Amino acid sequence: MSEARGAAPPAGDVRPVGVPGVSAVRCAGLTYRFGDHVAVDHVDLEIGPGETFGLLGPNGAGKTTTIRMLTTLLKPALGNVTVFGTDARSSPMRVRRMIGYVPQLLSADATLTGRENVELYARLFDVPRRLRADRVDGALAAMGLTDPARRLVKTYSGGMIRRLELAQALVSAPRLLVLDEPTVGLDPIARSDVWDFIAGLRESAPITVLMTTHYMDEADTYCDRVSLMHAGSIRATGTPGMLKAMLGSGATLDDVFRHYTGGTLDDDTERRSIRDVRRARRTARRLG
Amino acid sequence: MTSVAPGAPPAASAEPVPDLPDDTASAITRRLASRVVTLCWVELRKIRHDRTELYTRAIQPALWLLIFGETFTRIHAIPTPGHIPYLAYLAPGILAQSALFIAIFYGIQIIWERDAGVLTKLMVTPTPRAALITGKAFAAGVRSLVQAAVIVVLAALLGVALTGNPLKLLATAAIVVLGSAFFSCLSMSIAGLALSRDRLMGIGQAITMPLFFSSNALYPERLMPGWLQAVSKVNPLSYEVDALRGLLIGTQAHLALDAAVLVGVTVAGVTASALLLPRLAR
Numbered sequence: 074m075s076e077a078r079g080a081a082p083p084a085g086d087v088r089p090v091g092v093p094g095v096s097a098v099r100c101a102g103l104t105y106r107f108g109d110h111v112a113v114d115h116v117d118l119e120i121g122p123g124e125t126f127g128l129l130g131p132n133g134a135g136k137t138t139t140i141r142m143l144t145t146l147l148k149p150a151l152g153n154v155t156v157f158g159t160d161a162r163s164s165p166m167r168v169r170r171m172i173g174y175v176p177q178l179l180s181a182d183a184t185l186t187g188r189e190n191v192e193l194y195a196r197l198f199d200v201p202r203r204l205r206a207d208r209v210d211g212a213l214a215a216m217g218l219t220d221p222a223r224r225l226v227k228t229y230s231g232g233m234i235r236r237l238e239l240a241q242a243l244v245s246a247p248r249l250l251v252l253d254e255p256t257v258g259l260d261p262i263a264r265s266d267v268w269d270f271i272a273g274l275r276e277s278a279p280i281t282v283l284m285t286t287h288y289m290d291e292a293d294t295y296c297d298r299v300s301l302m303h304a305g306s307i308r309a310t311g312t313p314g315m316l317k318a319m320l321g322s323g324a325t326l327d328d329v330f331r332h333y334t335g336g337t338l339d340d341d342t343e344r345r346s347i348r349d350v351r352r353a354r355r356t357a358r359r360l361g
Numbered sequence: 362m363t364s365v366a367p368g369a370p371p372a373a374s375a376e377p378v379p380d381l382p383d384d385t386a387s388a389i390t391r392r393l394a395s396r397v398v399t400l401c402w403v404e405l406r407k408i409r410h411d412r413t414e415l416y417t418r419a420i421q422p423a424l425w426l427l428i429f430g431e432t433f434t435r436i437h438a439i440p441t442p443g444h445i446p447y448l449a450y451l452a453p454g455i456l457a458q459s460a461l462f463i464a465i466f467y468g469i470q471i472i473w474e475r476d477a478g479v480l481t482k483l484m485v486t487p488t489p490r491a492a493l494i495t496g497k498a499f500a501a502g503v504r505s506l507v508q509a510a511v512i513v514v515l516a517a518l519l520g521v522a523l524t525g526n527p528l529k530l531l532a533t534a535a536i537v538v539l540g541s542a543f544f545s546c547l548s549m550s551i552a553g554l555a556l557s558r559d560r561l562m563g564i565g566q567a568i569t570m571p572l573f574f575s576s577n578a579l580y581p582e583r584l585m586p587g588w589l590q591a592v593s594k595v596n597p598l599s600y601e602v603d604a605l606r607g608l609l610i611g612t613q614a615h616l617a618l619d620a621a622v623l624v625g626v627t628v629a630g631v632t633a634s635a636l637l638l639p640r641l642a643r
Contacts, residue, residue, distance in 0.1 A: 144485045145485065146481065146484060146485065146642060166487045166489075169485055169486060169487045170487050172485060174481075174482060174485040175482075176478040176481050176482055177478065178477060178478035179477075179478075180477050180478035180479045180481075180482055182403075182479065184407050184410060184411060185403065185406055185407065185410070186406075186410075189403070189406050193399065193403055194486065196395070196398075196399040196402070197396070197399060197483070197486040197487070197488055198486060198487065199392070199395065199487065225410060241482075
């Protein structure tokens with residue numbers, strides 16, 4: 074499945090898709106309002122092809138709303154967002170074909186097997202029938218789920234479900250992988266496990282990854298560049314190293330965040346982590 | 362990133378997912394058909410993994426046929442067209458009722474999928490909203506069809522003389538699927554308005570029995586008081602029962618009208634649910 078991603082468009086095809094040098098994601102003046110509340114406020118953002126990019130910020134910063142506009146679920150109030158040169162508002166179907174999306178909640182279907190969960194998305198993305206079985210097996214293998222693939226998902230652990238969701242997102246050979254809080258609610262071992270698989274994926278294929286997180290340590294370790302988002306707008310963008318260096322030696326990404334946002338992230342880290350645990354438990358119960 | 366210059370020949374082994382045109386009529390039809398097949402496939406897999414619902418849902422129709430049907434056959438309380446046994450008259454009505462009960466609570470699934478984030482994920486696939494709803498409506502039809510098979514066998518065991526004509530049985534299946542597709546759309550529309558599982562359960566409970574009793578499932582329309590006849594005339598369940606009865610036990614039916622009404626309300630139902638879907642995805 075991986076070799077498909079680097080494929081050139083057929084000769085003579087002049088679609089902007091696949092033209093080298095086009096940004097993977099470009100937001101210009103992107104704005105969204107819920108009533109009077111401006112959830113996303115004139116966001117400008119550019120993500121290069123092949124980059125792993127982190128959108129960081131506390132809950133309510135506008136990360137998920139930004140993602141929802143990029144994934145065509147919400148229409149921007151102002152501004153626009155393009156994915157590999159294609160506008161999300163005017164060509165939503167074409168944008169969706171380029172995206173593999175993993176939402177915040179554990180969302181695999183517990184009443185199906187792992188393999189059926191992945192096959193469903195292969196079908197929904199119109200993977201041709203003769204390629205389907207190979208693609209499904211490939212995606213499951215890439216996430217280390219070949220053996221449990223025949224079991225019902227209700228027997229899976231949280232980390233396995235997250236990897237299954239990654240397999241679901243990968244089966245259509247997307248050019249852009251969008252991960253909304255990919256490790257929230259997972260225990261530390263499952264978290265690093267999920268990251269190892271994402272890192273392995275990047276080594277084998279030139280995929281662009283956009284993720285949101287509020288775990289600064291993960292962003293520091295795994296992202297090429299990050300944007301710090303607060304109250305709907307982007308406060309700083311750069312490589313983790315660069316952002317830390319600007320504050321002097323010994324600074325962490327947490328310090329950087331405090332510097333730009335006035336410490337709100339730190340204030341309720343404790344409370345939020347309790348909430349995450351609660352949410353993970355609720356999800357676990359729901360999935361049986 | 363291994364970007365390849367535009368115009369370069371595609372790599373021999375690479376088979377990218379086809380970038381289908383999205384707006385031609387044939388592309389739209391093909392995608393709709395593909396999504397319906399896919400979501401019906403999912404439903405069949407689910408039934409296969411867990412058959413308990415199939416058995417528990419067979420209990421109620423069995424009671425209706427065994428107790429209500431047998432008793433009313435014996436006392437001849439309800440005059441049937443052509444003096445056919447009441448049990449035979451009742452069987453298609455119970456078939457339709459059983460499909461109605463499955464479909465009217467189908468919206469619960471979409472609320473569950475909303476709460477679990479599954480709906481968002483489905484809506485980020487290249488699947489238009491109407492195709493997603495149509496797929497789910499037909500998946501509800503598939504579930505009803507499996508249930509219908511159980512009831513047909515049950516009725517045959519109780520001695521109801523059902524048609525053996527394969528074409529009529531196929532048409533019966535089509536009517537069951539259409540009826541369930543409509544009622545599941547009704548349910549998904551209510552889901553889009555109610556936005557919570559509990560409210561949908563309440564509304565579903567509140568409307569199933571009125572739908573059932575105001576139809577011709579239990580008794581011929583001409584026995585009803587005038588106002589109830591008027592309600593029955595606008596109740597899609599009556600048209601479903603009329604068609605099923607004509608096909609399965611050979612009573613006089615208005616098959617063309619029945620099919621046209623069911624297709625019409627299903628299209629309207631898909632449209633309404635698709636328009637309400639963004640409320641759920643918000």
